[in-house]
Amino acid sequence: MLSTNPHAFEVTVSAPVNIAVVKYWGKRDTSLLLPTNSSLSLTLSQDDLRSTTTVRADPSFERDRLWLNGKEEDVTKNKRMVNVVRELRALRQRMEQDDASLEKLSAQKLHVCSQNNFPTAAGLASSASGFAALTFGIAHAIGVADKVSRSDLSRLARLGSGSACRSLFGGFVAWEMGSRPDGVDSVAVQVADESHWPDMEALVLVASDARKDTPSTAGMQLTVETSELLQERIRQVPQRMQDMKQAIANKDYDAFAELTMMDSNQFHAVCLDTFPPITYLNDVSRAVIHLITAYNALFTGDGRSGRGKKGYRAAYTFDAGPNAVLYILKEHVPEVLALVNRFFPPPEGEGERKEYFGRAANFMGSENVKAVDDMVSRIGMKPLERGSLRRIISTSVGDGPRILARGWNAHVSLLGEDGLPK
Numbered sequence: 118m119l120s121t122n123p124h125a126f127e128v129t130v131s132a133p134v135n136i137a138v139v140k141y142w143g144k145r146d147t148s149l150l151l152p153t154n155s156s157l158s159l160t161l162s163q164d165d166l167r168s169t170t171t172v173r174a175d176p177s178f179e180r181d182r183l184w185l186n187g188k189e190e191d192v193t194k195n196k197r198m199v200n201v202v203r204e205l206r207a208l209r210q211r212m213e214q215d216d217a218s219l220e221k222l223s224a225q226k227l228h229v230c231s232q233n234n235f236p237t238a239a240g241l242a243s244s245a246s247g248f249a250a251l252t253f254g255i256a257h258a259i260g261v262a263d264k265v266s267r268s269d270l271s272r273l274a275r276l277g278s279g280s281a282c283r284s285l286f287g288g289f290v291a292w293e294m295g296s297r298p299d300g301v302d303s304v305a306v307q308v309a310d311e312s313h314w315p316d317m318e319a320l321v322l323v324a325s326d327a328r329k330d331t332p333s334t335a336g337m338q339l340t341v342e343t344s345e346l347l348q349e350r351i352r353q354v355p356q357r358m359q360d361m362k363q364a365i366a367n368k369d370y371d372a373f374a375e376l377t378m379m380d381s382n383q384f385h386a387v388c389l390d391t392f393p394p395i396t397y398l399n400d401v402s403r404a405v406i407h408l409i410t411a412y413n414a415l416f417t418g419d420g421r422s423g424r425g426k427k428g429y430r431a432a433y434t435f436d437a438g439p440n441a442v443l444y445i446l447k448e449h450v451p452e453v454l455a456l457v458n459r460f461f462p463p464p465e466g467e468g469e470r471k472e473y474f475g476r477a478a479n480f481m482g483s484e485n486v487k488a489v490d491d492m493v494s495r496i497g498m499k500p501l502e503r504g505s506l507r508r509i510i511s512t513s514v515g516d517g518p519r520i521l522a523r524g525w526n527a528h529v530s531l532l533g534e535d536g537l538p539k
């Protein structure tokens with residue numbers, strides 16, 4: 118049965134970015150992208166950061182084609198994408214074998230057009246949201262999405278990029294490493310949805326450093342090959358996963374903050390233990406760590422070192438680059454922004470300032486200025502040069518992938534009626 122709508126097998130979707138608080142670093146299988154440890158992330162709001170993808174299947178298309186941020190990519194060279202598409206087509210083929218009346222979409226070629234709303238220069242990993250949108254989009258375009266569970270879809274997204282599996286869910290998401298060699302049990306599961314802890318906010322502090330970092334795929338394998346410290350990390354992560362899930366279930370910010378910062382520190386320690394060493398943190402990152410540590414110390418009391426303190430106000434975490442992501446409870450965001458403002462002076466021009474602060478501006482002005490002045494003098498850190506930070510992105514915890522349009526939609530589709538990017 119042929120459809121009457123010429124573009125019935127098109128869908129446009131969006132998918133979110135996620136930032137881990139227990140990091141994935143290391144693969145036990147590099148072709149199936151099976152990790153050496155489980156990980157856990159927060160999905161960030163798509164209202165602020167997202168990949169949008171249009172997928173169309175059409176009998177007239179001669180080959181699979183992909184456009185990423187306006188540029189056509191050679192699909193055949195993208196092994197990971199080929200793997201994701203092959204698995205999704207295999208699912209469709211099984212459906213068609215079971216029901217001969219179904220359109221033979223498994224044999225049709227796909228046009229995929231994808232765009233991130235954040236600049237690559239923002240230094241945020243786009244592979245997670247990109248592969249999540251690709252997997253979710255193709256699954257819906259060829260009608261397999263309702264036949265498999267969301268965790269099953271996450272397993273397919275994982276074949277594109279490990280961290281992408283976590284972007285198939287909103288809220289707080291674990292990627293359970295699994296134990297099977299074929300990876301069927303290495304999937305993402307939702308630990309708590311986006312409404313669970315509504316006070317949790319995220320600030321991304323984008324460091325001005327255009328230096329090309331070691332890509333995570335290559336970096337993590339070098340770590341697996343050379344770092345003995347990684348083996349100790351792998352031994353510790355199961356307990357940390359349990360503690361983190363508990364902290365989230367109890368909305369225990371102190372435990373959450375401590376575990377988040379310790380895990381980020383440990384991840385960067387195994388990077389440094391890699392040989393030759395990998396350094397993702399730069400002077401700006403280290404200044405952020407110093408500021409947040411000194412700020413927390415004003416409230417965690419008694420000068421005691423060690424774990425299990427109460428009174429944390431901000432938690433930093435860094436991925437494979439110099440940008441900091443701060444997880445902060447809403448009530449403390451104005452104060453943290455005021456401190457960041459003092460120690461990392463923003464640009465002076467009005468237009469530049471507007472762009473620099475973005476939505477973060479909504480939080481500003483409600484802090485207690487006297488209290489902030491007092492904190493600034495007690496923290497006693499030397500302010501960095503103006504321009505050390507490129508911008509601040511303020512966002513919160515958000516939902517999983519969204520369907521923006523089923524079928525061709527002149528306003529929403531990234532493909533024109535002719536099947537080429539608009």
Ligand code: DP6
Pocket residue numbers: 136137139140141142150156242244277278279280281333334335436437
């Ligand atoms: C530091 O998922 O980008 O962000 O699986 O090789 O595509 P591949 O790697 P990728 O690695 C992400 C590493 C990280 C930590 C994390 O997100 O858990």
